[in-house]
Amino acid sequence: MRNLFRAAAGGLLMLWLHTGYAADTGWLQSPQNSHAKVRLQAQPAPLSEKETRLLLSVSLEKGWKTYWRSPGEGGISPSVDWQKPVTVQQAKWDWPTPARFDVAGITTQGYHDEVTLPVTLSGEVPGTIAGTLTLPVCSNVCILTDYPFSLDLGSSGDNADFARQFAAAMGKVPIAEGLADTITAGYRPGVLQITAHREQGWQNPEVFTDTLEGSSLGKPVVKVDGQQARFTLPVTDEWGDKAADITGKTLSIVLSDNGLAQQIHLKVNPLPAEAPGAVALWQVALMALAGGFILNLMPCVLPVLGMKLGSILQVEQRNRKSIRVQFLASSGGVITSFLALALLMTGLRYTDQTLGWGIQFQSPWFIGLMVLVTALFTANLLGLFEINLPSKMTTRLATHRRSGLRGHFAEGAFATLLATPCSAPFLGTAVAFALAAPLPVLWGLFLMLGIGMSLPWLMIALWPGLAMCLPRPGRWMLRLRLFLGALMLSACLWLLSLMQNHFSALTVVVLAGILLVMLFSLSLRRYGLRNCALTAGAGALLAGAAIVIVSPFSGTGGKPLRDDIAWQPLSEEAIQTALAAKKVVFVDVTADWCVTCKANKYNVLMRDDVQQALTENDVVALRGDWTLPSKPVNDFLQKRGSVAVPFNQIYGPHNPAGEILSPLLTRDAVLQGLKDARGAR
Missing domain, CATH: 2.60.40.10 (Immunoglobulins)
Known part of the structure; x- marks a missing residue:
């Protein structure tokens, strides 16, 4: 009898503790949803008069789930429509770590079986907490169920069991630090x-x-x-x-x-560039090979190829062995130079400096060195003197006979330096991949670039008969040397023009004048007044004809080419502002030292129909200048996985992510890109 009394008293005590010290709805279930039941408990926080703790427990049948605070690709998260005096702003939900569910190709985030969500209400402790819980549960079908509830906190006190449950629920909430370094x-x-x-x-x-x-x-x-x-x-x-x-x-x-x-x-x-592995490495290697080969077709390398042709013509006893050795030496110069560029990029990566193709042309010191070297080559091709550098450098850049291999090696290296302002098709993709890849891959891809550029040189080394088909030396060689010298002089003057970005235009004009006067004076002493006058006159006529044919002063129908586009500074904010206004955005990132950029400008962007398309009211034209180092432009390019200019991209209402165009622009590509980005008008 005594034991029965003790059991009854213990039961009453437990009932009294449950109802007297922790407000509890008990398990609630809806007639419309037999797959879930919920329970809400609440109690004022210990030693606090301005915080209330609440526990929302959910129990689900096997195969059913509910959602996390961010459901994923489908669903909605649980929520409470609070009754006054409690408001939504007062409630802070803590969410345990969810699980991921994949159904029919849709991924969602949530909970299965059982979960307890801790909720903290800030502010004065109310007498009653009431509201309606809306709980989504899903299996093969989804059900949205409302659970009205009311919790009386009038007689709540400190309940050790509720505190334990609340602490256990908070223990499943993700911590602020301690997992990832x-x-x-x-x-x-x-x-x-x-x-x-x-x-x-x-x-x-x-x-x-x-x-x-x-x-x-x-x-x-x-x-x-x-x-x-x-x-x-x-x-x-x-x-x-x-x-x-x-x-x-x-x-x-x-x-x-x-x-x-x-x-x-x-x-x-x-994200600077596509992660290695998203594209097969062998595909990028082929791109590097093709990009390097196409560099030989760019105007940057033409003067050096002319020099190489001249070196063959000056060999008195041409034979297969000597031609093979010469071209192998030049190929070695090309490949070695690309490996030197890989070393430079490795150093820049470790020092967190800007990475990019052709960025050395942003330096006035490098441009000045190239001006000096091309001027010396010009003088040599004009037959004014032989070039022999100090023995410490051990490289004869140019001689009449080019009997040593070091000169041929230097020609390959020099061709690589002149090629870096050009961004050929496939080259930008390969270089961008390389700069984001592990160092062994970076070095391997730069090696493939070198092999690609040296392919024409290697072909002649393998089949010297190609070079031996050239005519025998004669008087015509003098005229050819002068022509090659004129090509090299044009490259020298172009490089000198790039100094305007670092010095005044007057300084550059004075330097160009001094160079031309020195070359003319030396030529006058060697060839005489009559020959120099004839050569200068012919050169002036050819230069004038070239200007008429290819310069910005000859547009369609004989009209001068003009740039009437209202270019605005490039920025991410400008792109988003234009897109928000439902406008089309044309992005042009260029540099004065980029030969391909100039070709795009005069052959495409300054043509009448393209000018008209880019000056439409719904088109915003943005231009970024990478002539000098620019962190905003560099960040813009890296974000799009590019490390070279020219770079062109088109955004619009139907293409908000942007379409990147080929480095070599065409009229049709620009006009079609604008049309696609705009959509139906």
């Missing part, structure tokens, strides 16, 4: 990449992302490499089309691994 987020059009480093390594890392306004983040692809975990997520807009730029936005994620989770807020930075 470093973590970064980068974005390029259509792809978000999150990289996390952990000294202890990773077992089964997962990432859960909060929603970004206007964007939808897909299921991540996880790649673990020792201490580094990389998550690559597709990014679209809310309709599955091309996403707007999310660079600069703050991303909220939960990173988890083997039961430990961390809540992290990251700023999304530009």
Whole structure:
């Protein structure tokens, strides 16, 4: 009898503790939803009169789920419509680490079986907490259920069991730090990449992302490499089309691994280039080979090819062996120079400096050196003197007979230097891939670029008969040397014109005048007044004809070419502002030292129909100048995976992510790109 009394008293005590010290709805179930039940408990926070703690427990049948605060590609998260005096702003929800569900190609984030969500209400402790909980649950179908509730806190006190439950629920909420040592987020059009480093390594890392306004983040692809975990997520807009730029936005994620989770807020930075592996390495190697080969067809390299032709003609006893050795030496100069560029890029990477193709032409010292070298080559080709550098340099850049191999090696190196202002098709893609790749891949791709550029030289080395088909030396060689000298002089004057970006125009004109006077004086002494006058006159006529044919002063129908486009400074903000106004954006990144940029300008951008298209009311033209070092322009290019100019891109209402055009522009490509970006008018 005594034991029965004790059991009854204990039961009453437990009932009294449950109802007297912790407000509790008990398990609530709806007639319309037998697959879930919910329970709400609440109690004022210990030693606080301005905070109330609440626990929302959800129990689900097997095969059913509910959602996290960011459901993913479908669904909605649980919510409460609070009754006064409680408001939505007072409620702070803490969310345990979710799981990922994949159904019919759609990925969502949420919970299954059972979950308890801690909620903290700030402000004065109310007498009653009431409202309606809206809970989504899904299996093969989805059900949205409302659960009205009311919790009387009038007699609530300190309840050790509620405190334990609340602490246990908070223990499943991701911590602020302690999992990843470093973590970064980068974005390029259509792809978000999150990289996390952990000294202890990773077992089964997962990432859960909060929603970004206007964007939808897909299921991540996880790649673990020792201490580094990389998550690559597709990014679209809310309709599955091309996403707007999310660079600069703050991303909220939960990173988890083997039961430990961390809540992290990251700023999304530009992703410099496509991660190695997204494109097969052999494909990029072929691009590098083709890009290097096409450099031989660019106008930058033409003077050096002329010099090489002249060197063959000056060999008195031409034979296959000597021609093979000469061209192998020149090929070695090309390849060695590309490896030197790889070394330079390696050093720049380790010192966090700007990486880019042709950036050495941003330096006045480099341009000055190239002006000096081309001037010496010009004088040599004109037969004014032989060039013999000091023995420490051990390289004879040019001699009449070119009997040594060092001169041929130097020709290949010099051709590579002159090729760097040119961005040929495939070259930009290969270089961008190389600069973002591990160092062994970087060196391998620059080696392929060198082999590609040296292919014509290697072909003659393999089949010397190609060179032996040239006519025998004679008087015509003198005229050819003068022609080659004129080509080299034009390259020298072009390089000198680039100094206007560093010095005044008057200084450059004076230097050009001094150079021309010196060359004319030396030529006058060697060839006489009559020959010099005839040569100068012929050169003036040829220069005039070239100006009439290819310069900006000869447009269609004989009209002068004019640039009537109202170019605006390039910036990410300008692009987004124009897109918000439903306008088309044409981006042109150029540099004065870029020969291909000049060709695009005069052959395409300054043509009448293209000018008319780019001056339409709904078109915004933005131009970035990379002639001198510019961090904004460099960041802009790196974000788009480019390291070279020219760079052109078109945005519009039907192409908000932007379309990157080929380095060599065509009229049809520009006009069609503008039309596609605009859509139906």
